[in-house]
Amino acid sequence: MNKKHTAPPKIKRRYFVKQTSLGLGALGLGITACSAPEKKTVDVVAVDETPRKLGVALVGLGNYATNQLAPALQETEHCYLAGIVTGTKEKEKIWQDKYGIPDGNIYNYDNYDSIAENDDIDIIYVVLPNSMHAEYTIRGAQAGKHMICEKPMAISVAECQQMIDACKQANKKLSIGYRLHYEPFNLEMMRLGQKQVFGPITGLEAAFGFKMGNLEQWRAKKALAGGGPLLGVGIYALQGSIYTMGQLPVSVTAKETTKDKNAWSEVEGSLEWEMEFPSGVKAQYITTYEDSIQYLKAKAENGFFELSPSYIYDGLELTTHEGIQDIQPVNHQASHMDAFSKNVLDGTAVIASGEMGMRDMYYIEKIYESAAKGGEVLSLVGAPEVLHKV
Ligand code: NAD
Secondary structure (H helix, E strand, C coil): CCCCCCCCCCEEEEEEEEEEEECCHHHHHCCCCCCCCCEEEEEEEEECCCCCCEEEEEEECCHHHHHHHHCCCCCCCCEEEEEEECHHHHHHHHHHHHHHHHHEEECCCCCHHHHHHHCCCEEECCCCHHHHHHHHHHHHHHHEEEEEECCCCCCCCCHHHHHHEEEEHHHEEEEEEHHHHHHHHHHHHHHHCCCCCCEEEEEEEEEEEECCCCCCCCCCCCHHHCCCCHHHHHCCCCCCCCHHHHCCCEEEEEECCCCCCCCCCCCEEEEEEEECCCCCCCEEEEEEEECHHHHHHHHEEEEEEEECCCCCCCCEEEEEEEECCCCCCCHHHHHHHHHHHHHHHHCCCCCCCCHHHHHHHHHHHHHHHHHHHHCCEEEEECHHHHHHHH
16 A cells, blocks of 8 residues: 655754854964954854655656556655656546645646646656657756656667757756666676676676567557667666676677567567677677567676576576575665665766666667668667766
8 A cells, every 4th residue: 555645744944053253263373463353154054854855757657657666656765756747637636546646746748848837846757658758858857857767768869869968958867767777686797797706708698578468559669669679678688788798889780580570560579689799798689579588697707697587676586606696675666766866966977877878779779770781790889988887
């Protein structure tokens, strides 16, 4: 059962008087000859006793917002569910009843821009179909809000650049919903790989796919999804390889492997690719909406380490040649939203940044280009050089 009222307590402030003496004696300079009266300033300083929680508005109340993000926002320490943006009138009351959202914090796609006047909302989280990410992120930034946008960041590098520019222009932070940068199993894969705990990596395989039942949904439509499983789930395999290797790939070759070409007429049903890393490792990838598959496996000079399942919300398992590792899971979404809120509150850098999202979109465009050119090996020089090191 979710807590009904999520608004945080009002900030309690305690006031005290701070005195600053500008007298020379106060500087300890030992000057005594001057007889002019000491000049004093009196400041009233407010001290926040309760750390401020940032208000988050979710845009697009589909599966992910309903079943993962809203519940996670009941667990977050630095932010809370303050508002919603929905095109479905019936959802307004359901969400209000469940989460105690005030009338004034409910928006639709038409009056979305007026969220600019709402001080309860600090962060907007875009959870719409992929092709809508750019527009709603840009409009949110222009409304003066910090932005989180779901993965894939958008459906082209050009859109990603526009989103980054809009956030920069508004002086607002931007993060992509790459929750695996904020949870301990994938962080351990990063550590084992990047720190070469079992020696340099000699081979890597990554795959993510699920069997999609309903092909009428937006994920199968090019105009809304931008692409097939590569954008939806293959992006996790791509990311996993980069943060485990701790390197950026230098070339790619790809081929479409769709089994049912009739069913998958607008976007690919399945795709496989290979990326070469500077160390010489050639990583192998599979992504599909035609089968269930999920792993991130690395071989190293002195052993192996692998995560399977690797990208879902819970039940992850990390195994090395030494056995199953004992790792305490966290709520991925809460961890990500809390970390981003801290970035906003403290003015610190975002790990899962817009630049990282644009980097991945660059690779995705190259993967599609290689597949379209019959597997031609394409150089990846020119990709945004964004790499998270642990
Ligand atoms: P969904 O289909 O369940 O929800 C989409 C929402 O968008 C719905 O509320 C729908 O009403 C709304 N919408 C507005 N205009 C629409 C249109 N023209 N067509 C279709 N829907 C429209 O999808 P979801 O699973 O919640 O995914 C939303 C986004 O979140 C996607 O970008 C997806 O990649 C991402 N996602 C991320 C994760 C993660 O783990 N980070 C998991 C699931 C989904």
